[in-house]
Amino acid sequence: MTYFAKLTTTASYLPERVVTNEELAQVMPTSDEWIVAHTGIKTRHYAQNDENTSDLATEVGRKLLQKSNLSADQVDLLIVTTITPDALTPATASVVQGKLQAINAIAFDVSAACAGFVFGLSIADKMMRSGQYRHAMVISAEVNSKMMDFTDRTSTVFFGDGAGGALLSRTNSSDEEFLIAEKLATDGSQAQTIHSGRINPITEIASTNYPTADAFYQDGRAVFEFATTAVPKQIEQLLAEAKIKLADIRMVVCHQANLRIIETICAKLKMPFDKFPHTVEKYGNMSSAGIPVTLDRLVTSANRQPILLSGFGAGLNYGSMLIRM
Incomplete structure (x- = not known):
């Protein structure tokens, strides 16, 4: 039998803390005018205190489950794409799997930087075509703020924190293929x-x-x-x-x-x-x-x-x- 993957729903999550250009200008030599002129960016969100990459990804995972009417134990593949993991090991995806109680999901990270979501979708698609997986989450989550040099205005002013993802489900119909x-x-x-x-x-x-x-x-x-x-x-x-x-x-x-x-x-x-x-x-x-x-x-x-x-x-x-x- 031939299997395909359909994209059933998406979800996203942003930390509550909003950081303005004016606030960054207080800690580095920059200004709202310079940032907007060079980047178009006016605000960004920062994760702070105990909120780390796995927490952002977990919030997206919960939303995907709610929107798709699936239980966590129905997910059998969980890919997290990130260059700001909680740690080098264990994989952030493993932490998310535990927090979601997705007990039947294999979980691993993909590090492809800003191309991560596209690479993650591609990997999930190939794995689901094998017929071994029924529902897959691809979640991209980043806490860029924890990796920034706040004396470097040429990089730091660009970045914000957040997470988004998609849920893929197996189908036998090529008409539903994403x-x-x-x-x-x-x-x-x-x-x-x-x-x-x-x-x-x-x-x-x-x-x-x-x-x-x-x-x-x-x-x-x-x-x-x-x-x-x-x-x-x-x-x-x-x-x-x-x-x-x-x-x-x-x-x-x-x-x-x-x-x-x-x-x-x-x-x-x-x-x-x-x-x-x-x-x-x-x-x-x-x-x-x-x-x-x-x-x-x-x-x-x-x-x-x-x-x-x-x-x-x-x-x-x-x-x-x-x-x-």
């Missing part, structure tokens, strides 16, 4: 363009040795050039191979890096900007969570017109995917 086509890629030659959490090896055996991780870093200009050059080309190649015209696309949900990148990708594709939903002004760059949060909050009707997802980030990983809700 995935139309996909194209994933990695350019490892630019691996140092964006990095976070690097842990250096020891130089000697000493009682003073203790593991430390570095803060988030990005070469903003290089990222902009990469995203606005490689991503439109990948999207055009994907559409050509799928034999779908840009005019037939309902909307393009890009990684919410910053408004200027989204505007430039839109211009290069020569598409109307109203086909590019965006949440980055209110929520900032949420890394892998940006696409599912935007999809959940701005895609209100479930018609079958194709939606294009495009994520790009550290690795450098980038992926574009045509889906039907």
Whole structure:
């Protein structure tokens, strides 16, 4: 028997704490005018106190269960995409599985940075086609604020925290299949363009040795050039191979890096900007969570017109995917 995956529902969650540009300007040399001009971002949400990445992901998981009328023990696959995990081990997905009491789900993390949600959906789709899994959660969750250098205005002002995800269910009908086509890629030659959490090896055996991780870093200009050059080309190649015209696309949900990148990708594709939903002004760059949060909050009707997802980030990983809700 042939199996497919259908996308049954989406959900999202944001921490309560809203951080304005003016507040950041009190702790680093920046201003609301500079941030808005360079990024389009006005506010973002921060997780604080005891709220960590697994907590954000768990809230999304609970919403997915409620919206789909499933019990936790019916989920048998749980993928969390994140570059800001609770810890290197155990996987954040394992923690979420425990909090949800999804006792029958295998759970693991995917680290593909801002392309994480697209990569996670692709993995879940292939696993569900095997017929071994009936219901899968793909949740992207990030607490970027805990990895920021608050003396670095060129990176910190971009980022916010949040989580979003989708629930996939197995189907025998190709008419219900969510995935139309996909194209994933990695350019490892630019691996140092964006990095976070690097842990250096020891130089000697000493009682003073203790593991430390570095803060988030990005070469903003290089990222902009990469995203606005490689991503439109990948999207055009994907559409050509799928034999779908840009005019037939309902909307393009890009990684919410910053408004200027989204505007430039839109211009290069020569598409109307109203086909590019965006949440980055209110929520900032949420890394892998940006696409599912935007999809959940701005895609209100479930018609079958194709939606294009495009994520790009550290690795450098980038992926574009045509889906039907």
